[in-house]
Structure formats: C-alpha cells, structure tokens
Amino acid sequence: MAMSRFHEEPYDAGTLTKLKIFELYAQAWIPVFVSQPEPPFREVHIYDLFCGPGTDSVGMPGSPLRILAQLRDYQKAGKAGWSKVKIVAHLSDEDEAKVAQLAETLKASEWQIPGVQIETKAITFRDALDLHKNVLTNPRAAKLLIIDQFGVDEVTDDVFKRLIIFPTADFIFFLSSSTLHRFRDHPAIKIKIDKPENSYDVHRAAFDWFQKLAPPSVFLGRFSIQKRSNIYGLIFGSQHPLGIHKFLQVAWSNDEIAGEANFDIERENISPGEMMLPMQEFRPKKIQVFEADLEAALRGGRMRSEADLVHFCIAAGMTCQHATPVLQKLKSEGLLQCKFRTPDARRTREPRPIQLISL
Ligand SMILES: C[S@@+](CC[C@H](N)C(=O)[O-])C[C@H]1O[C@@H](n2cnc3c(N)ncnc32)[C@H](O)[C@@H]1O
Numbered sequence: 001m002a003m004s005r006f007h008e009e010p011y012d013a014g015t016l017t018k019l020k021i022f023e024l025y026a027q028a029w030i031p032v033f034v035s036q037p038e039p040p041f042r043e044v045h046i047y048d049l050f051c052g053p054g055t056d057s058v059g060m061p062g063s064p065l066r067i068l069a070q071l072r073d074y075q076k077a078g079k080a081g082w083s084k085v086k087i088v089a090h091l092s093d094e095d096e097a098k099v100a101q102l103a104e105t106l107k108a109s110e111w112q113i114p115g116v117q118i119e120t121k122a123i124t125f126r127d128a129l130d131l132h133k134n135v136l137t138n139p140r141a142a143k144l145l146i147i148d149q150f151g152v153d154e155v156t157d158d159v160f161k162r163l164i165i166f167p168t169a170d171f172i173f174f175l176s177s178s179t180l181h182r183f184r185d186h187p188a189i190k191i192k193i194d195k196p197e198n199s200y201d202v203h204r205a206a207f208d209w210f211q212k213l214a215p216p217s218v219f220l221g222r223f224s225i226q227k228r229s230n231i232y233g234l235i236f237g238s239q240h241p242l243g244i245h246k247f248l249q250v251a252w253s254n255d256e257i258a259g260e261a262n263f264d265i266e267r268e269n270i271s272p273g274e275m276m277l278p279m280q281e282f283r284p285k286k287i288q289v290f291e292a293d294l295e296a297a298l299r300g301g302r303m304r305s306e307a308d309l310v311h312f313c314i315a316a317g318m319t320c321q322h323a324t325p326v327l328q329k330l331k332s333e334g335l336l337q338c339k340f341r342t343p344d345a346r347r348t349r350e351p352r353p354i355q356l357i358s359l
Pocket residue numbers: 006019049050051052053054055056061062063064092093094095098123124125126148149150154
C-alpha cells in the first residue's frame with residue numbers, strides 16, 4: 001500500500017498489534033504520574049508526533065484516539081492526583097488535512113476530557129522536537145513520546161541520541177522494514193548476521209545497534225511485529241527501571257512465549273495463543289534459560305538486593321514476575337531469605353535485602 005493511502009484502508013493485523021501496544025503502554029504509564037494524592041510531577045505531557053487523522057478508513061481508532069481514550073478512562077477512575085497535574089496531549093503530523101480531520105473528530109463531547117488539554121498541530125516530527133524543546137528537556141515534567149513513523153527513518157542516530165537524554169521521558173518508536181533493511185546492510189551489523197535475509201535477526205541487530213548508542217543508564221526494550229512476510233519493530237526507551245518494566249509487562253502480555261514478538265521469534269514452532277499445553281505445563285525456552293541463570297546468580301550470592309533482581313530481570317528482557325518461582329523454590333529449600341515474593345521495580349532506590357543462608 002502506498003504510504004499516502006495508509007489511512008484510506010483498514011489497519012492490517014500488524015498495525016493493530018502495534019496500536020494495541022501503544023495503547024497498553026499508555027494505560028500502564030498514566031497512573032504512575034496521576035494516581036497518587038501527591039503526584040511526582042506537576043506536568044504530564046503525552047506526544048503523538050505521527051498522529052494521523054485519528055482513524056482508519058472504517059473508523060477503527062488510531063494512536064491519538066487510543067491515547068485519549070486511556071486518559072478519559074483514567075479520569076473517570078477519579079484518582080486523587082488527577083486534578084493536581086497539568087496534563088497535555090500533543091497530537092501532531094506533517095499532513096495538514098489529517099490534523100484537520102483529527103481536530104474535527106475531537107470536537108465531539110466524548111473527547112472533552114476534564115483536566116486534559118489537547119493540542120493538535122500540523123508540523124513535522126523534527127520541527128515538533130524543536131518546538132517542544134523546553135518541555136522535553138524539563139526534568140520536572142513527565143513525558144511519553146509515541147513515534148509512529150512510516151518507512152522513512154525519521155529516528156536517525158542523532159535523533160535517537162536526543163531522545164535518550166530527555167529527562168523523565170519514555171519513548172516508543174516504530175521501525176519499518178525499509179529501515180530494518182538499512183540495518184541489514186550496515187557493515188558493522190552485516191558481519192554478525194549469518195543469513196542476512198533473516199528478518200528475525202535483523203530486528204535484533206537493529207535493537208543492538210541502538211543499544212550501543214545508548215549509555216548503560218538508558219533501558220531499551222523491543223517488540224517485533226510480523227506483517228505478512230515482513231518484520232517490523234518497536235523500540236522502547238526509558239531512563240527508569242519502572243518504565244522499561246512496564247513495557248516488558250505489555251510485551252509479555254502480547255507474547256507469553258518470549259515477550260518480544262507477535263510470532264514465534266524463538267523458533268519453538270508455536271505462536272502466542274496457539275499452544276497445546278497450558279502455560280503452567282509448557283515452559284518456553286526463554287523462561288527456562290532465565291530461571292536457570294537467575295538460580296545460579298542467587299546461589300552464587302550475586303543478588304544482594306531487590307534492585308539487583310530487578311536489573312537482572314530487565315537485562316534478560318523478563319518481568320519481575322518471572323523471578324517469583326525461582327525465589328519461591330530457593331526460599332522453600334531454606335537457601336535464601338527476603339521479605340518479598342516478587343521484586344518491585346518501583347523500589348530500586350530503597351530495595352529490600354536478599355540474604356543467602358549458608359547451610
Ligand atoms: C504510520 S502513519 C501513523 C498512523 C497513526 N499513528 C495512526 O494510528 O493512525 C504515519 C504518519 O506520519 C505522518 N508523517 C510522515 N512523515 C512525517 C514527518 N516527517 N513528521 C510528522 N509526520 C509525518 C504521515 O502523514 C502519517 O499520518
């Protein structure tokens with residue numbers, strides 16, 4: 001499909017998976033900043049910088065309406081922090097007609113959300129980054145950036161380097177197959193990919209590429225989406241363990257085999273939702289390897305606190321819930337003591353200790 005006609009057709013299954021991930025992440029992100037009676041930030045800004053007109057050709061909601069729907073639902077939950085925070089949704093796209101169509105849709109009463117300021121603007125992604133520079137670089141404002149670019153690679157290395165230093169900002173960007181092919185042909189990456197036609201490895205290689213551009217203090221995550229024979233990718237970034245942990249929870253809720261794709265990325269010849277055995281009996285390879293590694297690290301005394309555990313899980317692309325069975329096993333063997341069943345990604349600054357008992 002020609003890119004200019006993208007919104008004149010129904011979204012395909014791969015696009016719907018992508019939109020679901022954006023929406024689920026927004027759903028997990030919003031409460032962190034507006035649920036507490038004393039919210040951590042006085043300003044919350046959500047940016048959808050490739051927002052499109054709001055729907056596809058058959059009225060299926062796109063990213064801006066999904067983000068707003070999450071804000072609307074959370075406002076209705078009536079949490080104490082909501083009214084204490086300035087909440088702004090910045091919806092922009094370079095296409096004036098699409099922005100005008102979205103603005104028209106948003107006049108309906110269902111989109112008048114108390115406490116939410118909605119700003120629509122026809123502007124390119126790069127100009128928007130410059131326009132919003134003051135907020136994006138303000139450490140006292142929480143930000144979420146949804147970057148749903150087309151096949152053109154708007155997130156260049158330089159743009160990526162800007163994104164990762166915005167303080168208190170989480171971002172998700174889409175990588176299309178044309179961008180992935182650029183990675184495939186990159187000399188530094190080509191060497192490491194045995195079969196360059198293998199799209200699975202290309203997305204991993206693209207992720208590794210961005211990982212090398214980021215300092216260790218930045219947490220990155222990925223999710224691969226198969227659209228017919230093409231592989232597309234989402235790359236997530238955050239400077240906070242809680243941000244990446246929430247992304248991993250969303251990823252695992254979409255892929256209970258490996259937490260990283262809407263297809264069988266680990267070559268176990270099964271796809272999420274197609275399993276013969278219930279999850280308790282089927283142990284995906286990635287989970288087995290993680291559990292064995294974690295058990296060895298705990299037995300070896302390398303995990304001293306809850307924070308060590310959280311970082312171990314994140315580095316393996318696992319959620320903190322995945323550590324629970326191993327902790328339970330070693331506790332029941334009398335090998336270790338700790339006051340939690342599951343490590344909490346919100347407690348990395350005040351972690352609870354883990355004590356290894358020598359028998
Ligand atoms: C994949 S579509 C986004 C779809 C949208 N998120 C949705 O859910 O319907 C990409 C959008 O990016 C816009 N676009 C393309 N290049 C752009 C740029 N440089 N800056 C801003 N918007 C751009 C296009 O007009 C198009 O609406």
